[in-house]
Amino acid sequence: MVIEQIEFVAVILSIIYVVLASRENHNCWYFGILSVSIYIYLCLDALLYAETLLQIVYLFLSFYGLYSWEKKSFVNESLENNIVLKLKISEWPIKKHFTYILIFTILSFSIGILLNSFTRSELPFIDAFTTSFSLLATYMTIKKVLENWLYWIVIDLTSVFLYHERDLHLTAFLFIFYTVIATFAYFNWKSKSLNA
Incomplete structure (x- = not known):
């Protein structure tokens, strides 16, 4: 019962994180830090070792995301009032996507082999894929690459199966x-990038 209560808190914090991130609100990263801290424990408890490692990496990336979204990219000191240019939404060319998909597919398969061979990991190849x-999708989010959300859709749908199979239904x-x-x-x- 305690795991379900801990999971509930992590889910609420995660929902707040993603809603704020979708609105480009830099406060999302604070909720991300809290939720991934809890998910480190939950994933370890569920024998999802790659996901545990991912949550640890997320913790560091959340701090980087907070810094990246809050930092001043450019300050024009010659003006009386400082002008701050924030990171803008961008798009990657198709060739760049294909390159990254190839690299991360190879990485995913390699991690899956390691998890399958050396751990008690449940669903090692799906765990490695997500x-x-x-x-990659987190890096793209930090850099405000539009297509990050398309990657997240595929990852999220795969994660539904992964977490359901490990009885983390929430x-x-x-x-x-x-x-x-x-x-x-x-x-x-997409709308914001077209109107920018």
Whole structure:
């Protein structure tokens, strides 16, 4: 019963994180830091070792995301009032996507082999896939690459199955919610990038 209560808190914090991130609100990273701290414990308890490692990496990336979204990219000191240019939404060319997909597929398969051979990891190849591509999608989110949300949709749908199979049903539901938010966020960011 305690795991379910801890999972519930992590889910609420995660929902707040993704809603704020979809709105480009830098406060999302504070909620991200709290939720991944809890998920480190939950994933370890569920024998999802790659996901545990991912949560640890997320913790550091959340601090980097907070810094990146809050930092002043440019200050024009010649003016009386400082002008701050914030990181803008960008898009990657198709060739760059293919390159990253190839690299992260190889990484995912390699991690899956290691998990399958040397741990008691449940669903090692799915665990490795969601972990590998989540790292890429998180990097893309930090850099405000529009297509990050498309990656998240695929990752989130895969994660629904992964967490359901490990009896983390609230978290599986969270990933259904993430899929919906990622869909809306994609169109929201697309609209903002067209109007910029």
